[in-house]
Amino acid sequence: MLRFEDYAPVRSMNARRRQRNFSGLWWCASTGRLVGYESWLERDHLMCLDFAADVTGIAAQPFRLDFPDLPGGPCRHVPDYFARLSNGAAVVIDVRPDARIGGRDREVFSATESACASVGWVYRRVGELPKVYTANLRWLAGYRHPRCLNAVHAAALLEALGSGSTIGALAAGAGDPVAVLPTLYHLLWTGALRAGLQGTALSPGTRIGPGAAGG
Known part of the structure; x- marks a missing residue:
């Protein structure tokens, strides 16, 4: 059975003309694999994961979560990254600047954190870097x-x-x-x-x- 860090993204990350964000692929020295990103900020966080000594696996858009019973209505959410650590622990990451987080986003991120905690995974919502x-x-x-x-x-x-x-x-x-x-x-x-x-x-x-x- 494949581990989450070995799965292909659950949705495509295609670049197209006139899109406002910048998509691409980052070659990870830590894994020897190409991993996708959908913004410069995602790329920078991906770079940080690649640099981290305790990260052994990275996957982009690793899975989809269905939340049918949120107060704001049902939704689906695909986290940005899944990282495997050298001690076997798993970290799920969403990349979103603080200024771009609204009430619905907080609701979805909170639900994602709870879902990750239920299976023993760490969840992080990260924003701007120094x-x-x-x-x-x-x-x-x-x-x-x-x-x-x-x-x-x-x-x-x-x-x-x-x-x-x-x-x-x-x-x-x-x-x-x-x-x-x-x-x-x-x-x-x-x-x-x-x-x-x-x-x-x-x-x-x-x-x-x-x-x-x-x-």
Whole structure:
């Protein structure tokens, strides 16, 4: 039997001319699969799921829920994402900015949360992401593919890593920065290296240290 993270979307996510939202496919480095999104905000949350160390499976539009007895009338709802965690737990996610949530939406999201709780799943309704964090993650995502990893450069970076390392100094200490930086950014994506992504934009002066994945 297929797990939810392995199912195809229950409805199509087609792009068409003059539509107001932007649909597309995101290649997930964590699973090696393409996963769909229907807005830039959905794409950014999908990117965050792909970056999360404890996420092992992701599916878009994973199933449909029928709610025949809601106070506002019957409805059907398809959550945006289903994520499987490394401990086996499941997370169902709806992506909607706070400013776009009305009374009917709250009713449907509450019913979805109750349905998920009844089978032991976590439910999250997520909205806007921090701008600096998102921008930094978008940059690192450009280096998420394994082709960006050079084993020789990776070994040199990890050997040169010190307590006061910055991105610029570490790259220069490991070789030609132009050649080394793709591997450095890939290691930041995979968690072998760590840098603060919340406060300021990544730069040559960003301090960097060992990540959990790098021991």
